[in-house]
Amino acid sequence: MGPLFVTLGMFIIDQFSFADEDGKPIDKSLPPQIGGGGTYANIGARIWLSPDQLGMIVDRGHDFPVHIQHELESYGTDAWYFRDDKSRETTRALNSYRGDTRGFNYLTPRVRLTPRDLANTRLERPMSLHFICSPARALGIISEMSSVPDWHPITVYEPIPDRCIPEEMPSLKKALPLISVLSPNAEEALSLLGMPHTVSKASVEEAAAALLELGVGKGGEGCVVIRSGALGAYISTRAKGGRWLDAYWTNSDLDKVVDVTGAGNSFLGGFAAGLLLTNDLYEAMLYGTVSASFTIEQLGLPKLANDNGKETWNGDSPSRRLQDMKDRHEYS
Known part of the structure; x- marks a missing residue:
């Protein structure tokens, strides 16, 4: 029996640049951040599943930052399958913003994943x-x-x-x-x-x-x-x-929406986890919506903590938000 959820999405280190509508650079410094649609999908599923029930391959180059390693491990070391190649750089991409227009370009060669990469690892044959x-x-x-x-x-x-x-x-x-x-x-x-x-x-x-x-x-x-x-x-x-x-955060809660990057990926990770837990497509949508709600509350990934043996995300309980969604949609 393999894990419940695995993504073939790539792990990417995101870098940023900003300019106004005329292309004039804006001095807005953001440090490199954890990125990649697969990463967000994995976290969306992780909100509902334990680290050993899911995973993704993270290809580490010789320049893999220590602080990013620690941040990934905060979600459980079993949530990731690390592969090392010291002959190359970690996959990086530039997110360039010119006014409201966003551009995306890879800065290093991509390491694309297929099911063959899962063979002979703990991630093979996921559900x-x-x-x-x-x-x-x-x-x-x-x-x-x-x-x-x-x-x-x-x-x-x-x-x-x-x-x-x-x-x-x-x-x-x-x-x-x-x-x-x-x-x-x-x-x-x-x-x-x-x-x-x-x-x-x-x-x-x-x-x-x-x-x-x-x-x-x-x-x-x-x-x-x-x-x-x-x-x-x-x-x-x-x-x-x-x-x-409906989206979890409504028009009256727009102050909660900080950055929508990765929200759709996180939604699908939560949706997949919910489908495995409930075997109900419509109920799985509730799980996906809650996962997305945590993703958009800050720049980068949501924060996981342990509160008296119970996991909280951004200081809140996923199960509480799930019940909130069920109550709103009269779903039982």
Whole structure:
């Protein structure tokens, strides 16, 4: 029996630069931070699961910072599988902000992960596998996964933004039969389908219906989850139809929203954990929403502490927030 949740997302050290609308540099210094969609997904799942129930590969180069090592270990050493290569640098990326426009560029070569990297480690054959990539790369991941005898994980697929274009649709259609959960965000879903980029509940519902018709999961039994920022998240299945779930922090709590980086990734980690714990797609959405709520309260990852034997995140209880969501949505 493998772990419950594993992500194939990369670990990245994020660096930052800031400029005004005209490109004039702004003196706003931020130290390098832990980044990578896989990292945030792993933490989103970690909010609900113990360190030995999940994990991701962290490729450490010769320049791996000691303070980042300590921060990762604060979530449990078993939550990470470290691989060392002293001949290379740790994967780094530059997040450049020019006014309200964000750019993202890798500063070092990427070390992409596939199911083959999990072989002969404690992370092999997880019950749920999360990956972030283009539809074309997703096909390769699914091919490797399918070659492992008697391994049929729940697959949570998050397409990368710059490949959410109509040209990728043929590859996506080929991959969908072995994808359990397809989850673009609202802008990505509209772009993938070639729809106008005006996000509303109506357009999200239309996009989800179109993607669901493509046949997510074996026999079309999978689901589409579209993460829609302040609108919340929308899930659609053939068996139960569509349903909206509000974001945890509402318009009256906007002071709680500090940085939305990684919120969608964290949501999917929490969603995957919730699905494994409850076997209910709609209830899993509550878990994902709570995970995202902790992620956006600060720059970087949420803080874990132990309060008389109980874990708290940012000083609050995930189970309390989960009950709060259930009460709001009259879910029992």
